[in-house]
Amino acid sequence: MMSGPVVVGVDGSPSALAAVEAAAQEALMRGARLHVVHAFIWPAMHVPPGGSPLGPPAGGVRESVEHVLAEAVERALAAAPGVVADHAVIPGEPVTALEAESRTAQLMVVGHRGSGGFAGLRLGSTSVHLAAHSHCPVMVVRDRPVKDGPVLVAVDGPRHSHGAIAFAFQEASLRGADLVALHVWGTWSDHGDTRPLDVVDLIGDVETLQAHEEQLLDEALSEHRREHPEVPVRARVVRGRTRPTLIEASRGAQLMVVGARGRGGFTGLLLGSVSQAVLHHAHCPVAVVRSGLT
Template sequence: MNASSRVVVGVDGSATSFDAVRWATHEALRRHTSLEVITSSLFAPGTYGDAVGLRVGAFSDPDVEAKRVLTEATDVVRSALDGQQLQLETRLEHGSAARVLTNLEVKPAMIVLGSRGLGEFTGGLMGSVGSAVLAHATCPVAVIKPGGVVDGPIIVGVDCTSSSQPAIGFALKEASLRGVDLVAVHAWSDLELGSVLTRDDDGPWANSDFAERTSLAESLAGWSADYPDVVIRRVVVQDRPVRELLHASEMAQLVVVGSRGRGGFASLLLGSTARAVIHSVDAPVVVVPTER
């Protein structure tokens, strides 16, 4: 699949989807890229076959509501731009919103959704549509909520495996674009016991806290050279990841997690931690796909 730097936002006419449009507009401006606003209608355009059955209204425009949504979304973008310039494209598709967003011909840099909505795009985020987009998208997916501290840091969850690297890279880029600190959170109470017991009991690895701090430092090694302008703060706690991320998010403007961590089965495309964070955290959340 080809890739582009554009930001894509799904809109359904709900207030939260327009919140997503505003957030996506600011994100596109920060990245100096284009914005694409997409809505979907489940009604297929009428065909001559409909005339055979004499279906009333077969040739009326079934997309009136979808077009209204796109018009309103365009007004939201213009208001958010506040005089700044941005390349904007709008698109009306037919069929399942989940299919539309997960089968884009050219992969975007990010897909943005509201946390709740009226229609298929965001109605019941962790229902079929939200789950499908979050689990199957091959680019980061931002779930926008009304909370978050405007000038707060970026929080990234780190499990100290290679699965964390895409999320770390994304979070550092966001922190650099926004001019804020990055807080890397590693909670290790869910550490598999065997990985501790196989370490050298006579060496420094006998101290689990020291081991986890070392693992976090190794996970972040090299990134400072790529983003020298970002101050990285490390947090290592013996706690459940979701609880610590929820606590850290209280003063954050954005929380970043990987789609899957070290736990569970590889076939589960969206991990339990990512799901729980989306449900629990009030700030915007970005789920970054891990390699699979």
């Protein structure tokens, strides 16, 4: 297991507070410190840290930030009693600040949209940037997970999905959950409303292709099964369109894990249409793991 804290970015929004709860539980499971951070660009804005002489004494920017952090830490301790938590205000633009924090973290947790100091912390900006550039896995918290559901990992072959699979096995072990490994095949083009190009249309032998894809999935999982014999694994190979298949599968999961890049149906994952669809529409938190991070 990686060292370093679990880091969560907060701004006082409901989405960020949900992320704090998830991050606190992750830190407690991992035996890690929880580091609650708020990024703000007040030095560049020339905003006085104290209250306005014309307003209430507790109405300044610093007081507001301290309230945000205090509320977040209180929420963390309530969600995961016993977790060790600290907090910090980081001067600078949120995307840059969080990316820098990820260098020493074992996990970065963010909400799916934000406000205030994290203005723009919504899908398509900060969370997607972190998913593509973070130096540790990133968990984007959206919707309430099914607490007794499995961990779901999207698998795209042994080489491309190694980091995501390793992280998913680790999460399933920590949570005492089953692991569902889902491999989607058959669609080469999965964009918009146009009819996707199916490999079966070109080759035609469905049984042979299905057997080949099942073998790929088995190869991708074999090493991790040996390392985590305690994790019950259900392998699923589905012929279909990547985006709707992954989104539908997320309904019963407590966490969905994806790699940062892929091939075939997963090309451009987290930088293209599949990533946008998963992060916008998954029915549970989504963890993104870049290659080489685990």
